[in-house]
Amino acid sequence: MRFSGSDLRLLQVFEAVARHGAFSAAEAELNISASTISNHMTALEERLGVKLCQRGRTGFRLTEKGQLVLDSARRLFKAIGDFDAEIGALRGTLTGELRIGLVDSMVTDPNSRISEAIAAFGKREGSVSLTLMQDRPQELQQKVYDGVYHCGIGSFPHLISGLEAIPLYDEQHYLYAASSHPLVEDSNPITTEQLRKHRFIRRGYWRAADERRLLLGPVEATVHQIEPQLMLIRSGHYLGFLPEHLAQRWVEAGELIAILPEEITYTCTFSLILRKGYRRTETLRTFIRDFTGAHDLAA
Template identity: 55%
Template structure:
Protein backbone atom coordinates (compact mmCIF):
# COMPACT_ATOMS: atom_id res chain seq x y z
CA UNK A 1 0.00 0.00 0.00
CA UNK A 2 1.50 3.30 -1.14
CA UNK A 3 0.21 6.01 1.24
CA UNK A 4 -1.45 8.99 -0.45
CA UNK A 5 -2.66 12.31 0.90
CA UNK A 6 -6.22 11.01 1.16
CA UNK A 7 -4.95 7.98 3.10
CA UNK A 8 -3.31 10.30 5.62
CA UNK A 9 -6.65 12.02 6.20
CA UNK A 10 -8.37 8.66 6.72
CA UNK A 11 -5.66 7.62 9.17
CA UNK A 12 -6.10 10.89 11.07
CA UNK A 13 -9.81 10.14 11.43
CA UNK A 14 -9.01 6.59 12.56
CA UNK A 15 -6.52 7.89 15.16
CA UNK A 16 -9.07 10.33 16.57
CA UNK A 17 -11.70 7.59 16.80
CA UNK A 18 -9.33 5.27 18.69
CA UNK A 19 -8.08 7.95 21.08
CA UNK A 20 -11.62 9.10 21.88
CA UNK A 21 -13.06 5.61 22.12
CA UNK A 22 -15.68 5.73 19.40
CA UNK A 23 -17.27 7.58 16.50
CA UNK A 24 -19.55 9.88 18.49
CA UNK A 25 -16.82 10.71 21.00
CA UNK A 26 -14.51 11.79 18.15
CA UNK A 27 -17.03 14.26 16.65
CA UNK A 28 -15.89 17.37 18.62
CA UNK A 29 -12.23 16.85 17.73
CA UNK A 30 -12.89 16.15 14.05
CA UNK A 31 -15.73 18.68 13.78
CA UNK A 32 -17.81 16.32 11.64
CA UNK A 33 -20.81 14.08 12.32
CA UNK A 34 -20.83 10.37 13.06
CA UNK A 35 -22.11 9.50 9.60
CA UNK A 36 -19.13 11.24 7.97
CA UNK A 37 -16.74 9.53 10.39
CA UNK A 38 -18.38 6.18 9.57
CA UNK A 39 -17.91 6.82 5.85
CA UNK A 40 -14.24 7.64 6.39
CA UNK A 41 -13.72 4.49 8.45
CA UNK A 42 -15.46 2.36 5.84
CA UNK A 43 -13.26 3.87 3.13
CA UNK A 44 -10.11 3.12 5.15
CA UNK A 45 -11.20 -0.48 5.79
CA UNK A 46 -11.96 -0.94 2.10
CA UNK A 47 -8.56 0.52 1.24
CA UNK A 48 -6.81 -1.87 3.64
CA UNK A 49 -8.96 -4.89 2.93
CA UNK A 50 -9.90 -5.83 6.50
CA UNK A 51 -11.97 -4.70 9.50
CA UNK A 52 -10.32 -2.26 11.90
CA UNK A 53 -12.85 -2.16 14.72
CA UNK A 54 -16.11 -3.50 16.07
CA UNK A 55 -18.83 -1.00 16.92
CA UNK A 56 -22.34 -1.58 18.16
CA UNK A 57 -24.14 -2.43 21.38
CA UNK A 58 -20.98 -3.92 22.81
CA UNK A 59 -19.18 -0.60 22.38
CA UNK A 60 -16.14 0.37 20.35
CA UNK A 61 -13.32 -2.17 20.19
CA UNK A 62 -10.28 -2.50 17.94
CA UNK A 63 -9.61 -5.75 16.14
CA UNK A 64 -6.14 -7.27 16.39
CA UNK A 65 -5.35 -5.96 12.91
CA UNK A 66 -6.87 -2.60 13.84
CA UNK A 67 -4.51 -2.32 16.79
CA UNK A 68 -1.56 -3.07 14.54
CA UNK A 69 -2.67 -0.44 12.00
CA UNK A 70 -3.15 2.15 14.75
CA UNK A 71 0.34 1.47 16.13
CA UNK A 72 1.78 1.81 12.61
CA UNK A 73 -0.19 5.00 11.96
CA UNK A 74 1.21 6.59 15.13
CA UNK A 75 4.72 5.74 13.98
CA UNK A 76 3.93 7.27 10.59
CA UNK A 77 2.61 10.46 12.19
CA UNK A 78 5.76 10.80 14.28
CA UNK A 79 7.91 10.24 11.18
CA UNK A 80 6.02 13.01 9.38
CA UNK A 81 6.53 15.33 12.34
CA UNK A 82 10.25 14.57 12.32
CA UNK A 83 10.37 15.19 8.55
CA UNK A 84 8.77 18.60 9.07
CA UNK A 85 11.39 19.44 11.70
CA UNK A 86 14.24 18.29 9.46
CA UNK A 87 13.02 20.42 6.53
CA UNK A 88 12.72 23.43 8.83
CA UNK A 89 16.28 22.80 10.01
CA UNK A 90 17.49 22.92 6.41
CA UNK A 91 16.01 26.42 6.27
CA UNK A 92 17.84 27.29 9.48
CA UNK A 93 14.70 27.20 11.63
CA UNK A 94 13.82 25.29 14.79
CA UNK A 95 10.23 24.40 13.94
CA UNK A 96 8.30 21.18 14.45
CA UNK A 97 7.46 18.84 17.32
CA UNK A 98 9.52 17.71 20.31
CA UNK A 99 8.27 14.66 22.21
CA UNK A 100 9.53 14.33 25.80
CA UNK A 101 8.88 11.45 28.18
CA UNK A 102 8.51 12.14 31.92
CA UNK A 103 7.57 10.22 35.07
CA UNK A 104 4.61 10.96 37.31
CA UNK A 105 4.75 12.93 40.57
CA UNK A 106 7.82 15.01 39.75
CA UNK A 107 6.55 18.59 39.94
CA UNK A 108 6.87 18.78 43.75
CA UNK A 109 10.61 18.03 43.60
CA UNK A 110 12.67 21.25 43.86
CA UNK A 111 15.61 19.37 42.34
CA UNK A 112 13.67 18.78 39.12
CA UNK A 113 14.45 21.70 36.80
CA UNK A 114 12.27 20.63 33.88
CA UNK A 115 10.00 23.68 34.16
CA UNK A 116 13.08 25.93 34.02
CA UNK A 117 14.37 23.98 31.02
CA UNK A 118 11.08 24.39 29.17
CA UNK A 119 11.04 28.12 29.91
CA UNK A 120 14.59 28.51 28.59
CA UNK A 121 13.89 26.32 25.56
CA UNK A 122 10.90 28.53 24.75
CA UNK A 123 13.33 31.41 24.32
CA UNK A 124 15.68 29.29 22.20
CA UNK A 125 13.01 27.68 20.01
CA UNK A 126 9.65 29.45 20.41
CA UNK A 127 8.12 27.78 17.34
CA UNK A 128 8.65 24.20 18.50
CA UNK A 129 5.51 22.41 19.69
CA UNK A 130 6.09 20.38 22.86
CA UNK A 131 4.44 17.04 23.61
CA UNK A 132 5.02 15.72 27.17
CA UNK A 133 4.03 12.11 27.78
CA UNK A 134 3.91 10.39 31.15
CA UNK A 135 5.49 6.94 31.10
CA UNK A 136 6.46 4.10 33.41
CA UNK A 137 10.21 3.85 34.07
CA UNK A 138 10.65 0.48 32.36
CA UNK A 139 8.99 1.73 29.14
CA UNK A 140 10.62 5.14 28.84
CA UNK A 141 14.13 4.19 27.71
CA UNK A 142 12.94 1.81 25.00
CA UNK A 143 10.52 4.41 23.64
CA UNK A 144 13.42 6.86 23.32
CA UNK A 145 15.50 4.19 21.58
CA UNK A 146 12.56 3.45 19.24
CA UNK A 147 12.05 7.13 18.42
CA UNK A 148 8.61 7.46 20.02
CA UNK A 149 10.15 10.13 22.26
CA UNK A 150 13.01 12.36 21.21
CA UNK A 151 14.31 12.32 24.79
CA UNK A 152 13.11 11.71 28.34
CA UNK A 153 13.93 12.43 31.97
CA UNK A 154 13.54 9.57 34.42
CA UNK A 155 15.18 6.78 36.39
CA UNK A 156 15.95 3.16 35.58
CA UNK A 157 17.38 -0.11 36.84
CA UNK A 158 19.03 -1.40 33.67
CA UNK A 159 20.48 0.54 30.77
CA UNK A 160 19.23 0.13 27.21
CA UNK A 161 21.45 0.02 24.13
CA UNK A 162 21.11 3.10 21.95
CA UNK A 163 20.62 5.55 24.83
CA UNK A 164 22.98 8.25 26.09
CA UNK A 165 22.65 9.02 29.81
CA UNK A 166 23.26 12.33 31.60
CA UNK A 167 22.89 12.21 35.40
CA UNK A 168 20.81 15.18 36.64
CA UNK A 169 19.73 14.78 40.27
CA UNK A 170 18.72 12.29 42.97
CA UNK A 171 15.31 11.53 44.49
CA UNK A 172 14.99 9.86 47.92
CA UNK A 173 12.11 7.54 48.85
CA UNK A 174 11.11 6.71 52.44
CA UNK A 175 8.54 4.46 54.10
CA UNK A 176 5.25 6.14 55.10
CA UNK A 177 1.93 5.44 56.77
CA UNK A 178 -1.22 7.56 56.97
CA UNK A 179 -2.80 9.28 59.97
CA UNK A 180 -5.56 6.63 60.15
CA UNK A 181 -3.07 3.76 60.25
CA UNK A 182 -3.02 1.86 63.60
CA UNK A 183 0.73 2.45 63.91
CA UNK A 184 0.70 6.15 63.08
CA UNK A 185 1.67 7.03 66.66
CA UNK A 186 3.84 3.97 67.31
CA UNK A 187 7.47 4.96 68.06
CA UNK A 188 10.03 3.99 65.45
CA UNK A 189 11.91 1.71 67.84
CA UNK A 190 8.75 -0.39 68.26
CA UNK A 191 8.29 -0.71 64.48
CA UNK A 192 10.74 -3.55 64.07
CA UNK A 193 11.38 -5.40 60.80
CA UNK A 194 9.13 -8.20 62.03
CA UNK A 195 6.33 -5.75 62.84
CA UNK A 196 6.62 -4.02 59.45
CA UNK A 197 6.59 -7.37 57.68
CA UNK A 198 3.18 -8.06 59.21
CA UNK A 199 1.62 -4.83 57.86
CA UNK A 200 -0.11 -4.65 54.46
CA UNK A 201 2.28 -3.02 51.97
CA UNK A 202 1.40 -1.23 48.71
CA UNK A 203 3.89 -2.06 45.98
CA UNK A 204 4.66 -0.04 42.84
CA UNK A 205 4.37 -2.71 40.16
CA UNK A 206 6.97 -1.26 37.83
CA UNK A 207 9.64 -0.65 40.47
CA UNK A 208 11.58 -3.23 42.46
CA UNK A 209 13.87 -1.02 44.54
CA UNK A 210 12.02 -2.09 47.68
CA UNK A 211 13.39 -5.58 47.00
CA UNK A 212 16.81 -4.22 47.97
CA UNK A 213 15.49 -3.66 51.51
CA UNK A 214 16.03 -7.32 52.29
CA UNK A 215 15.66 -6.95 56.05
CA UNK A 216 11.90 -6.53 55.55
CA UNK A 217 9.84 -9.26 53.88
CA UNK A 218 7.08 -6.98 52.61
CA UNK A 219 3.52 -8.25 52.86
CA UNK A 220 2.33 -7.00 49.44
CA UNK A 221 -1.46 -6.66 49.42
CA UNK A 222 -1.89 -3.88 46.84
CA UNK A 223 -0.16 -2.98 43.59
CA UNK A 224 -0.19 0.37 41.75
CA UNK A 225 1.50 1.75 38.65
CA UNK A 226 1.47 5.46 39.50
CA UNK A 227 2.46 7.32 42.65
CA UNK A 228 -0.83 9.21 43.14
CA UNK A 229 -2.97 6.07 43.67
CA UNK A 230 -0.23 4.79 45.96
CA UNK A 231 -0.56 7.97 48.02
CA UNK A 232 -4.34 7.43 48.25
CA UNK A 233 -3.91 3.87 49.50
CA UNK A 234 -1.34 4.92 52.10
CA UNK A 235 -3.52 7.81 53.33
CA UNK A 236 -6.44 5.39 53.72
CA UNK A 237 -4.67 3.94 56.75
CA UNK A 238 -4.73 0.36 55.41
CA UNK A 239 -1.27 0.24 53.87
CA UNK A 240 2.31 1.32 54.36
CA UNK A 241 4.47 2.12 51.33
CA UNK A 242 7.49 3.91 49.90
CA UNK A 243 6.99 7.41 48.49
CA UNK A 244 9.31 10.16 47.21
CA UNK A 245 10.10 12.44 50.14
CA UNK A 246 9.34 15.60 48.17
CA UNK A 247 5.91 14.23 47.17
CA UNK A 248 5.04 13.32 50.79
CA UNK A 249 6.40 16.51 52.37
CA UNK A 250 3.17 18.56 52.31
CA UNK A 251 1.10 15.69 53.73
CA UNK A 252 3.66 15.17 56.50
CA UNK A 253 3.53 18.87 57.37
CA UNK A 254 -0.28 18.66 57.51
CA UNK A 255 -0.16 15.67 59.85
CA UNK A 256 -1.62 13.31 57.24
CA UNK A 257 1.50 11.15 56.83
CA UNK A 258 4.52 10.12 58.89
CA UNK A 259 7.82 8.60 57.82
CA UNK A 260 8.75 5.28 59.43
CA UNK A 261 12.41 4.85 60.44
CA UNK A 262 13.55 7.32 57.76
CA UNK A 263 17.22 7.03 58.71
CA UNK A 264 17.15 3.26 58.16
CA UNK A 265 14.55 2.46 55.49
CA UNK A 266 14.52 3.99 52.01
CA UNK A 267 16.42 4.26 48.78
CA UNK A 268 17.66 6.86 46.30
CA UNK A 269 16.83 7.06 42.57
CA UNK A 270 19.14 8.84 40.15
CA UNK A 271 17.22 10.80 37.53
CA UNK A 272 18.90 11.06 34.15
CA UNK A 273 18.34 12.59 30.75
CA UNK A 274 17.80 9.84 28.17
CA UNK A 275 18.67 10.80 24.59
CA UNK A 276 19.47 8.71 21.49
CA UNK A 277 23.05 7.65 20.82
CA UNK A 278 24.60 6.14 17.74
CA UNK A 279 22.21 7.84 15.32
CA UNK A 280 21.58 11.33 14.07
CA UNK A 281 19.22 13.43 16.16
CA UNK A 282 17.24 16.40 14.92
CA UNK A 283 18.44 19.95 15.52
CA UNK A 284 15.43 20.41 17.81
CA UNK A 285 16.43 17.45 19.98
CA UNK A 286 20.06 18.58 20.07
CA UNK A 287 18.99 22.08 21.15
CA UNK A 288 16.75 20.70 23.91
CA UNK A 289 19.43 18.33 25.21
CA UNK A 290 21.92 21.20 25.32
CA UNK A 291 19.36 23.34 27.16
CA UNK A 292 18.84 20.59 29.76
CA UNK A 293 22.58 20.26 30.30
CA UNK A 294 23.08 24.01 30.55
CA UNK A 295 20.21 24.64 33.01
CA UNK A 296 21.22 21.79 35.30
CA UNK A 297 24.88 22.75 35.07
CA UNK A 298 24.04 26.31 36.10
CA UNK A 299 22.08 24.97 39.08
CA UNK A 300 25.04 22.77 40.10
CA UNK A 301 27.41 25.74 39.93
CA UNK A 302 25.00 27.90 41.97
CA UNK A 303 24.64 25.24 44.68
CA UNK A 304 28.41 24.78 44.86
CA UNK A 305 28.91 28.53 45.19
Protein backbone atom coordinates in the same frame (compact mmCIF):
# COMPACT_ATOMS: atom_id res chain seq x y z
CA MET B 1 -2.33 2.91 -3.61
CA ARG B 2 -1.21 6.47 -4.33
CA PHE B 3 -0.92 8.35 -1.04
CA SER B 4 -2.90 11.58 -0.62
CA GLY B 5 -3.58 14.22 2.02
CA SER B 6 -6.92 12.64 2.85
CA ASP B 7 -5.14 9.33 3.54
CA LEU B 8 -2.90 11.11 6.03
CA ARG B 9 -5.97 12.39 7.87
CA LEU B 10 -7.44 8.88 7.98
CA LEU B 11 -4.19 7.56 9.44
CA GLN B 12 -4.20 10.30 12.06
CA VAL B 13 -7.71 9.27 13.12
CA PHE B 14 -6.64 5.63 13.24
CA GLU B 15 -3.59 6.43 15.38
CA ALA B 16 -5.67 8.43 17.85
CA VAL B 17 -8.26 5.63 18.15
CA ALA B 18 -5.54 3.00 18.67
CA ARG B 19 -3.81 5.15 21.28
CA HIS B 20 -7.03 5.73 23.24
CA GLY B 21 -8.27 2.18 22.73
CA ALA B 22 -11.80 3.18 21.72
CA PHE B 23 -13.73 5.39 19.33
CA SER B 24 -15.51 7.26 22.10
CA ALA B 25 -12.28 7.96 23.99
CA ALA B 26 -10.76 9.58 20.87
CA GLU B 27 -13.71 11.93 20.25
CA ALA B 28 -12.46 14.79 22.41
CA GLU B 29 -8.98 14.81 20.88
CA LEU B 30 -10.20 14.58 17.29
CA ASN B 31 -13.21 16.87 17.86
CA ILE B 32 -15.45 14.64 15.74
CA SER B 33 -18.25 12.25 16.65
CA ALA B 34 -17.83 8.51 17.20
CA SER B 35 -19.95 7.83 14.09
CA THR B 36 -17.64 10.01 11.97
CA ILE B 37 -14.61 8.22 13.44
CA SER B 38 -16.22 4.90 12.50
CA ASN B 39 -16.75 6.13 8.94
CA HIS B 40 -13.10 7.23 8.73
CA MET B 41 -11.92 3.85 9.99
CA THR B 42 -14.06 2.04 7.43
CA ALA B 43 -12.72 4.30 4.68
CA LEU B 44 -9.13 3.61 5.72
CA GLU B 45 -9.70 -0.15 5.78
CA GLU B 46 -11.17 0.06 2.28
CA ARG B 47 -8.22 2.15 1.05
CA LEU B 48 -5.66 -0.28 2.50
CA GLY B 49 -7.60 -3.44 1.79
CA VAL B 50 -7.00 -4.89 5.27
CA LYS B 51 -8.98 -5.24 8.50
CA LEU B 52 -7.39 -2.93 11.07
CA CYS B 53 -9.36 -3.69 14.21
CA GLN B 54 -12.12 -5.66 15.83
CA ARG B 55 -14.81 -3.46 17.30
CA GLY B 56 -18.15 -4.14 18.88
CA ARG B 57 -19.61 -5.22 22.19
CA THR B 58 -16.42 -7.04 23.13
CA GLY B 59 -14.47 -3.79 22.86
CA PHE B 60 -11.71 -2.49 20.61
CA ARG B 61 -8.75 -4.62 19.55
CA LEU B 62 -6.17 -4.16 16.80
CA THR B 63 -5.69 -6.99 14.36
CA GLU B 64 -2.15 -8.17 13.61
CA LYS B 65 -2.19 -6.22 10.35
CA GLY B 66 -3.68 -3.26 12.18
CA GLN B 67 -0.71 -3.20 14.55
CA LEU B 68 1.68 -3.23 11.58
CA VAL B 69 -0.20 -0.33 9.96
CA LEU B 70 -0.13 1.57 13.27
CA ASP B 71 3.64 1.11 13.62
CA SER B 72 4.17 2.27 10.04
CA ALA B 73 1.86 5.26 10.50
CA ARG B 74 3.77 6.40 13.57
CA ARG B 75 7.05 6.17 11.70
CA LEU B 76 5.46 8.22 8.91
CA PHE B 77 4.27 10.92 11.33
CA LYS B 78 7.70 11.12 12.89
CA ALA B 79 9.35 11.40 9.46
CA ILE B 80 6.97 14.23 8.50
CA GLY B 81 7.69 16.02 11.76
CA ASP B 82 11.42 15.54 11.33
CA PHE B 83 11.22 16.89 7.76
CA ASP B 84 9.38 19.98 8.98
CA ALA B 85 11.97 20.51 11.71
CA GLU B 86 14.93 20.10 9.35
CA ILE B 87 13.50 22.55 6.80
CA GLY B 88 12.98 25.03 9.61
CA ALA B 89 16.60 24.53 10.68
CA LEU B 90 17.74 25.40 7.15
CA ARG B 91 15.94 28.72 7.57
CA GLY B 92 17.60 29.23 10.95
CA THR B 93 14.41 28.71 13.01
CA LEU B 94 13.15 25.88 15.18
CA THR B 95 9.95 24.32 13.87
CA GLY B 96 8.05 21.06 14.00
CA GLU B 97 6.83 19.13 17.00
CA LEU B 98 8.54 18.08 20.23
CA ARG B 99 6.86 15.33 22.25
CA ILE B 100 8.20 14.64 25.75
CA GLY B 101 7.12 11.84 28.07
CA LEU B 102 7.28 12.24 31.85
CA VAL B 103 6.65 10.07 34.90
CA ASP B 104 4.25 11.50 37.49
CA SER B 105 4.91 13.53 40.65
CA MET B 106 7.90 15.50 39.38
CA VAL B 107 6.47 18.96 39.93
CA THR B 108 7.41 19.05 43.64
CA ASP B 109 10.99 17.88 43.05
CA PRO B 110 13.44 20.76 43.61
CA ASN B 111 16.08 18.90 41.58
CA SER B 112 13.92 18.85 38.46
CA ARG B 113 14.70 21.66 36.03
CA ILE B 114 12.09 20.92 33.38
CA SER B 115 10.40 24.31 33.65
CA GLU B 116 13.76 26.10 33.45
CA ALA B 117 14.71 24.09 30.36
CA ILE B 118 11.39 24.89 28.66
CA ALA B 119 11.82 28.56 29.56
CA ALA B 120 15.22 28.63 27.84
CA PHE B 121 13.92 26.68 24.85
CA GLY B 122 10.91 28.98 24.52
CA LYS B 123 13.14 32.03 24.09
CA ARG B 124 14.64 30.63 20.91
CA GLU B 125 13.45 31.82 17.53
CA GLY B 126 10.89 29.60 15.88
CA SER B 127 7.53 27.96 16.40
CA VAL B 128 7.64 24.48 17.95
CA SER B 129 4.52 22.59 19.00
CA LEU B 130 5.39 21.21 22.44
CA THR B 131 3.52 18.23 23.93
CA LEU B 132 4.12 16.91 27.46
CA MET B 133 2.57 13.55 28.33
CA GLN B 134 2.59 11.50 31.53
CA ASP B 135 3.06 7.72 31.45
CA ARG B 136 4.11 4.74 33.50
CA PRO B 137 7.87 4.08 33.30
CA GLN B 138 7.63 1.00 31.06
CA GLU B 139 5.13 2.54 28.65
CA LEU B 140 7.17 5.74 28.54
CA GLN B 141 10.30 3.82 27.54
CA GLN B 142 8.46 1.93 24.82
CA LYS B 143 6.99 5.12 23.39
CA VAL B 144 10.43 6.73 23.23
CA TYR B 145 11.71 3.63 21.44
CA ASP B 146 8.74 3.64 19.03
CA GLY B 147 9.15 7.35 18.27
CA VAL B 148 5.86 8.40 19.86
CA TYR B 149 7.95 10.60 22.19
CA HIS B 150 11.16 12.27 21.11
CA CYS B 151 12.55 11.85 24.62
CA GLY B 152 11.49 10.81 28.11
CA ILE B 153 12.26 11.96 31.65
CA GLY B 154 11.96 9.75 34.72
CA SER B 155 13.50 6.98 36.77
CA PHE B 156 14.24 3.84 34.75
CA PRO B 157 16.19 1.27 36.77
CA HIS B 158 15.67 -1.32 34.03
CA LEU B 159 16.30 0.40 30.69
CA ILE B 160 15.03 -1.47 27.65
CA SER B 161 17.41 -2.33 24.82
CA GLY B 162 17.76 0.35 22.18
CA LEU B 163 17.61 3.34 24.53
CA GLU B 164 20.32 5.48 26.07
CA ALA B 165 20.08 7.44 29.33
CA ILE B 166 21.65 10.72 30.43
CA PRO B 167 21.68 10.70 34.29
CA LEU B 168 20.30 13.90 35.81
CA TYR B 169 19.91 13.65 39.61
CA ASP B 170 18.95 11.28 42.43
CA GLU B 171 15.60 11.09 44.21
CA GLN B 172 15.33 9.79 47.80
CA HIS B 173 12.41 7.56 48.85
CA TYR B 174 11.28 6.66 52.37
CA LEU B 175 8.63 4.38 53.81
CA TYR B 176 5.59 6.37 55.02
CA ALA B 177 2.48 5.83 57.09
CA ALA B 178 -0.42 8.15 57.86
CA SER B 179 -0.59 9.54 61.39
CA SER B 180 -3.84 7.58 61.76
CA HIS B 181 -2.16 4.26 60.91
CA PRO B 182 -2.23 1.70 63.78
CA LEU B 183 1.55 1.40 63.64
CA VAL B 184 1.93 5.12 64.38
CA GLU B 185 -0.82 5.27 67.00
CA ASP B 186 0.82 2.42 68.93
CA SER B 187 3.02 3.91 71.65
CA ASN B 188 5.62 1.13 71.37
CA PRO B 189 8.81 1.72 69.33
CA ILE B 190 8.48 0.65 65.70
CA THR B 191 10.58 -2.32 64.59
CA THR B 192 11.01 -4.08 61.25
CA GLU B 193 9.37 -7.13 62.82
CA GLN B 194 6.21 -5.11 63.49
CA LEU B 195 6.08 -4.08 59.81
CA ARG B 196 5.43 -7.68 58.80
CA LYS B 197 1.95 -7.41 60.33
CA HIS B 198 0.84 -4.44 58.21
CA ARG B 199 -0.34 -4.04 54.63
CA PHE B 200 2.12 -2.78 52.03
CA ILE B 201 1.69 -1.16 48.62
CA ARG B 202 3.78 -2.47 45.75
CA ARG B 203 4.73 -0.68 42.54
CA GLY B 204 3.54 -2.64 39.54
CA TYR B 205 6.82 -2.05 37.69
CA TRP B 206 9.10 -3.35 40.48
CA ARG B 207 10.99 -6.55 39.81
CA ALA B 208 11.15 -9.48 42.20
CA ALA B 209 14.46 -8.31 43.71
CA ASP B 210 12.97 -4.87 44.45
CA GLU B 211 9.96 -6.44 46.15
CA ARG B 212 12.07 -8.76 48.32
CA ARG B 213 14.14 -5.79 49.46
CA LEU B 214 11.40 -3.21 50.01
CA LEU B 215 8.15 -5.01 50.80
CA LEU B 216 8.51 -5.99 54.46
CA GLY B 217 4.88 -6.98 55.00
CA PRO B 218 1.96 -8.50 53.09
CA VAL B 219 1.17 -6.84 49.76
CA GLU B 220 -2.49 -5.86 49.56
CA ALA B 221 -2.42 -3.01 47.03
CA THR B 222 -0.68 -2.30 43.73
CA VAL B 223 -0.07 1.00 41.96
CA HIS B 224 1.73 1.99 38.78
CA GLN B 225 2.20 5.67 39.62
CA ILE B 226 3.21 7.65 42.69
CA GLU B 227 0.14 9.81 43.34
CA PRO B 228 -2.24 6.83 43.76
CA GLN B 229 0.25 5.45 46.28
CA LEU B 230 0.07 8.70 48.25
CA MET B 231 -3.73 8.42 48.32
CA LEU B 232 -3.59 4.89 49.69
CA ILE B 233 -1.04 5.81 52.35
CA ARG B 234 -3.11 8.79 53.49
CA SER B 235 -6.09 6.47 54.03
CA GLY B 236 -4.31 5.10 57.09
CA HIS B 237 -4.59 1.48 55.96
CA TYR B 238 -1.34 0.98 54.05
CA LEU B 239 2.41 1.49 54.25
CA GLY B 240 4.27 2.56 51.12
CA PHE B 241 7.25 4.37 49.68
CA LEU B 242 7.13 7.96 48.46
CA PRO B 243 9.69 10.49 47.20
CA GLU B 244 10.77 12.70 50.07
CA HIS B 245 9.93 15.88 48.17
CA LEU B 246 6.35 14.72 47.49
CA ALA B 247 5.68 13.63 51.09
CA GLN B 248 7.18 16.76 52.65
CA ARG B 249 3.98 18.82 52.62
CA TRP B 250 2.02 16.16 54.53
CA VAL B 251 4.92 15.42 56.87
CA GLU B 252 5.11 19.09 57.85
CA ALA B 253 1.34 19.08 58.43
CA GLY B 254 1.69 16.06 60.71
CA GLU B 255 -0.37 13.82 58.42
CA LEU B 256 2.45 11.50 57.30
CA ILE B 257 5.32 9.90 59.22
CA ALA B 258 8.53 8.43 57.78
CA ILE B 259 9.01 4.93 59.20
CA LEU B 260 12.56 4.04 60.37
CA PRO B 261 14.12 6.53 57.89
CA GLU B 262 17.66 5.65 59.02
CA GLU B 263 17.13 2.01 58.06
CA ILE B 264 14.49 1.86 55.32
CA THR B 265 15.20 4.03 52.30
CA TYR B 266 16.30 3.81 48.69
CA THR B 267 17.57 6.13 45.98
CA CYS B 268 16.55 6.19 42.33
CA THR B 269 18.29 8.08 39.53
CA PHE B 270 16.31 10.30 37.17
CA SER B 271 17.47 10.37 33.56
CA LEU B 272 16.71 11.80 30.15
CA ILE B 273 16.18 8.87 27.78
CA LEU B 274 16.54 8.84 23.99
CA ARG B 275 16.48 6.20 21.30
CA LYS B 276 19.94 5.04 20.25
CA GLY B 277 21.02 5.63 16.69
CA TYR B 278 17.98 7.69 15.77
CA ARG B 279 18.68 10.82 13.70
CA ARG B 280 17.89 13.84 15.85
CA THR B 281 16.40 16.99 14.43
CA GLU B 282 17.87 20.38 15.22
CA THR B 283 14.78 21.04 17.35
CA LEU B 284 15.47 17.97 19.50
CA ARG B 285 19.21 18.65 19.66
CA THR B 286 18.52 22.19 20.84
CA PHE B 287 16.09 21.04 23.51
CA ILE B 288 18.63 18.48 24.78
CA ARG B 289 21.23 21.24 25.08
CA ASP B 290 18.81 23.49 26.96
CA PHE B 291 17.66 20.62 29.17
CA THR B 292 21.11 19.36 30.12
CA GLY B 293 22.25 22.96 30.57
CA ALA B 294 19.44 23.59 33.03
CA HIS B 295 20.70 20.58 35.01
CA ASP B 296 24.31 21.81 34.78
CA LEU B 297 25.33 18.92 32.54
CA ALA B 298 27.32 18.85 29.33
CA ALA B 299 25.09 18.00 26.35
